[in-house]
Amino acid sequence: MTQPEPDLVLAGAAAALAAAPAVSARLLEVHVEGPDGRCAGCHSAVRLAPRWPCRLAACAMLATAQRLGRPG
Numbered sequence: 001m002t003q004p005e006p007d008l009v010l011a012g013a014a015a016a017l018a019a020a021p022a023v024s025a026r027l028l029e030v031h032v033e034g035p036d037g038r039c040a041g042c043h044s045a046v047r048l049a050p051r052w053p054c055r056l057a058a059c060a061m062l063a064t065a066q067r068l069g070r071p072g
């Protein structure tokens, strides 16, 4: 079995999130850009937070865009 393309994973996760607007809204509340340009919502004891938008923020933004762009 081959690994799916990262963008396909992101798109799939966004599609799932689009059905749960409260979840993506919450993600966008937590995963905001910090003063250092990194995600304030991603914490790790062993490495720096990723640059914002992190994967979760990007996913939630994509989900919101998909939901708003979809009639009904």
Ligand SMILES: [Zn+2]
Residues within 6 Å of the ligand: 031, 032, 039, 040, 041, 042, 054, 055, 056, 057
């Ligand atoms: Zn994050």
